[in-house]
Amino acid sequence: MFIPLKDENPVSRFPYVTIFFIALNIVIFFYQILSPQGLAHFVYKMGAIPYEITHFRTVPFFPRISPPLTLVTSMFLHGSFLHLFGNMLYLWIFGNNIEDFLGSFRFVLFYLVSGLGASLIHIVLNPSSQVPMIGASGAVAGILGAYLILYPGARILTLVFIWILPIPAAFILGLWFFGQVLNIGIGGGVAWWAHIGGFLIGIALIRFYLKRKKKVWIH
Secondary structure: OEEEEEEOOOOOOOOHHHHHHHHHHHHHHHHHHHOOOOHHHHHHHHOEOHHHHHHOOOOOOOOOOOHHHHHHHHHHOOOOHHHHHHHHHHHHHHHHHHHHHHOHHHHHHHHHHHHHHHHHHHHHHOOOOOOOEOOOHHHHHHHHHHHHHHOOOOEEEEEEOOEEEEEEHHHHHHHHHHHHHHOOOOOOOOOHHHHHHHHHHHHHHHHHHHHHHHHHHHO
């Protein structure tokens, strides 16, 4: 059991956007569970259903929002407290450093593009699925991929069974990615390919940004 708790990687600016995303996800989740309609209502109304995106038609559940719009709304919905807690924990630990590196505006774009790209990868690989996809996992996975590239040697205070140990980020994030790959065949209602896709998209985006930044320095 490896549960990251905190990184030893200080930032130079306050992570306003990271905290905003965490607060927004928490507020939406509690609105979902406290609403008279219940959690399922929001999942089926605002979750992204691959079949709708690939077939350009709406699945006949109760009234839903426009399918393309669900690619965004689904990123801010969660199916359980544990689902929410896991995503927000990783966002809090790793997101502030990526926001610090990119700046607030670019971080927002990075977060949204990672999440949208992760969703599209899941949809392409499951084009006929009528199961709604929800969660911030794809966007958070993008952050993990970027962190791996930027700070592979950063120490992550990690709960390992009953001990809290400082472990290099490269090991923790590599282990996380390996776990997603192993779980592909298991299924279990989790969009594993969205996690994997988001992680790889995060790596690609941060590499592109670094390459572009280097060119600017040269000129």
